[in-house]
Amino acid sequence: MTDLKHRLGDALAAAFVALDLPPELGRVTPSDRPDLADFQCNGALPAAKKAGRNPRDIATQIAEGLAGNPDLASVEIAGPGFINLRISDARLAQRANEIATDPRVGADQVEAPRRVLIDYGGPNVAKPMHVGHLRSSILGESLKRIFRFRGDEVVGDAHFGDWGYQMGLLIGAVLDENPGLSGLVERLNSPETETVTEGEAFKAQADTITLADLDRLYPAAAARGKEDADYRDRARRLTVELQAKRPGYYRLWQHFARVTQVALARDFHALGVDFDLWRGESDVDGLIPDMVHDLDQRALLMDDQGARIIRVARQGDKRELPPLLVVSSAGSAMYGTTDLATVLDRKQTFGPDLVLYAVDQRQADHFEVVFRAAVLAGYAVEGSLEHIGFGTMNGTDGKPFKTREGGVLKLNDLIEMTRTKARERLTEAGLGSELAPEAFEQTASQVAVAALKFADLSNYRGTSYVFDLDRFSSFEGKTGPYLLYQAVRVKSVLRRATDQGLQAGPIQLTDPAERELILLLDAFDSALSEAYDKRAPNLLAEHAYKLAQTFSRFYAACPILPAEGAVRASRLTLAQTTLKQLELALDLLGMHAPDRM
RNA sequence: GUGCCCGUAGCUCAACCGGAUAGAGCAUCCGCCUUCUAAGCGGACGGUUGCAGGUUCGAGUCCUGCCGGGCACGCCA
Incomplete structure (x- = not known):
């Protein structure tokens, strides 16, 4: 299964070799000038530079070498020596049908699968996840899916931050605030004299300490530890004691971890993020x-x-x-x-052959x-x-994201805010009355997750970006909900086709919008492999967006159900194939399209 | 102080080993639902790619310097 870019690249490489030039000059890329060509090769320019020849002469010779290639409708030389290639309709239709019947919708796999471990999420004990955990989770989850789909053996590890000085600080702070518990912990540190009543009393008291308590105590303790040397030394001693697994401290710590994990599981689940391993420090x-x-x-x-x-x-x-x-x-x-x-x-x-750390x-x-x-x-x-x-996620003021009160926004609150926006928009669209409450709620979640994830993943990971909830959830333009909406429209058409008993058939070309769509379907493998090589899901997000946009143009230009016969059958296949690739791309980015919205 | 990253349209972001006319979305304006979901489609407007040099047939992309911003520089994680 080879995409058109590589297929043409092979032909160009052969043409360069025939002129005693290196094959890598035959590299083919999508055309920068779609009005002039489908693909282009710039290899004549560096070749001419090296040989001290005229690039147009070399380009002309290459073009002559390509004469008679059935894949090509035309080969033209332009500008200083660009080789412009137009794919033949026959070859394009053939490729379209190949993609249509391919379970991987045109995407290749790696030649030599590797064992890959991806370390992401990075939640900590005692700290609810905040917006800072969003990028790691979203990016890591997407990389995990992309690597796995490309054929590697991948495990994702949350790498729970549950150990170290911070835990000593926290134990100290909790004991200070709960003198009763403090005494019990001291007693439990000598387990040989522990009574059943003491064990139960400990459990009862520990259970009154919630994640909110921990979240309140930790920052205060951390701040005090910076200024107060005695306080800091005590926290260090407690850390050493905990690491030595002194029973009282250890049991208290276990409670911290348990309380935290419940909240984390909820947040990760809401984001559609999951781990194969939940190892901790x-x-x-x-x-x-x-x-x-x-x-x-x-x-x-x-x-x-x-x-x-x-x-x-x-x-x-x-x-x-x-x-x-x-x-x-x-x-x-x-x-x-x-x-x-x-x-x-x-x-x-x-x-592992490779370990990826998705960290700030x-x-x-x-x-x-x-x-x-x-x-x-x-x-x-x-x-x-x-x-x-x-990079960091900043507020609209360009500084690291804070709530209006200046605090750190909890991830759970962020997700809920986004869901609220999604519900509002779905209600405006009249879906409130159409869908059962559970389906409505699920759709709102899917839309919210798509809004958050696409906003994040459409930026190159290395750069910081501005978090603007109103923009992300406006559901217009280049957003996650737009992608879902396009998938929903295709689903709707396909549902009607099924209801009317219409059959799909081989893809044929009748309109420029179909050509455009097929060329984009063909470009999936390049987008995916580049996202994989650069560990940059934004390239896949960009492809998904372009696919949705190109489909939408096709949808406007080419009636599907109102068409007839072989044309309708062809367009139905094109719609099915687009949906398959779009849903696959969405899945690799960590999103899912509902049936209606 | 040293090092890393960034500076592209009014705003938010793209741009495939250096390549043709630097692309999207938002905002503003104009047009399109008696055909499949208008959360849509088409069009217009909008750029000295921070500044100054250099390398190159060709630079947003590479090199040097400067300006502006962010971040990191051992006993937190």
Whole structure:
């Protein structure tokens, strides 16, 4: 299964080779001038530069070499030496029918599947997810689907942030606020004298601590820890105690994790995001002592200012990278320690060829340090760990997104706000009375998710973007709901066709709008493979948008049901195929189109 | 201070190893529902790609400098 771009590229490459020129000059791209051609090849320009010849002469010779190619309706030389190619109707129709019967709707697979682990979401204990988690979740989920569809063996891991100093801070803050609980925890720290009543009393008291409490206590504790040295030292000691699994602290921590997870599951589910693995930092904690020993044995660890570090600076670095801090001066494991242990754990349990970390761009240096340390330690091979950084989501003022009160907007609230907008719009469209309440609610969710996800994924991940709910959910123009709406229109037409007992048939060309649509259907593989190579779903989002837009033009220009005979049959197939590819692209982006909206 | 990223239409964003006339959406204006969902389609308007140099037949894209913005720079994660 080869798309037209590559098929023509092969023909061009052969023509270049016939002139003793390198085949890569035959690279074919969609035409920049659709009024002049379907595809173009610019290879004559660099060829002429190298040989000191006139590019138009080379282009003319290439064109002569293509004479008689049945795929081509015309080959023309334009400008300084562009080779303009127009595909023949016969070949285009043939390709259209090929895509129509292909279960993958024209998309190829990778030649050598790899084992890929994608680390995304990154929720933390005690902190409800906020808008900052949105991008990681949306991006990671889409990459997971794209990689999987391309044929790799992929697992997604939430990588729960449930360990470390923050937990020590939190335990301290909770105990301070609940003196009764504090006493119980101290008692439980000596389990040999624990009574049944104490165990039950602990459970009852712990259960009164909600996620909202944790969310309130943590920022205050973190702030105080920065200023108050004694408070900070105590939190560090508690962290060490927790890491030693002192029973009272450990049980309290388990409660924190449980409470948090319930809320996380709800938010992820609402976004259509799910994980194959729900590993946490705490899961690799047990590996750390042996890992530190191993690093020490191999003389990678150095003592520095009371801490133990791995130096990762290399010659030729443009600036000095900080070392990886493996053991803090207080004796506890650090963020980077856990990340390194996670690399080791994944090597042992999954053996990935590639690990992608969908994490905020601001952590680029941190990951560079961890990756270098992992390579030095032999836990990963160079290049197998990749940080997929992304920019921040800003408010309409251009600054990192805040609520009107200046706080951080919780992800759940954001989703609910978007759903409210979707409900309003659906009601305006009169769907409130047409659909059963559950179906209405489900449709509102699908529209809301599409609004959020498309707004995010249509931007290149590396850049920051402005979050503007009114714009995203206006449902007009380049938005998620627009994509869903186009899918819904096709579904509606196909439903009617089925009701009328109409049959689809082979695709034939009768109108320029059909040509355009088929050329776009053919471009799916390029969009998908480029999104895969660059880990950039925005390229796929762009394709989905163009497909929806091109279909809409086709829909306006070419009546489907009112047409007759073979033309109607052909257009029905074209509509079916467009729907299949559009729904597939939406699925890879993490969206789903309802039947009506 | 050092390093990384960014600067494109009034606004939000694209632009496939450097290629023809830099594209979409929103906003503004004009047109299109007695044919399939008008959340739609067509058209108009809108650009010195931050500034100044350089490389090249050709630069939004590569190089240098400057201006402006964001971010990161070991004991939080």
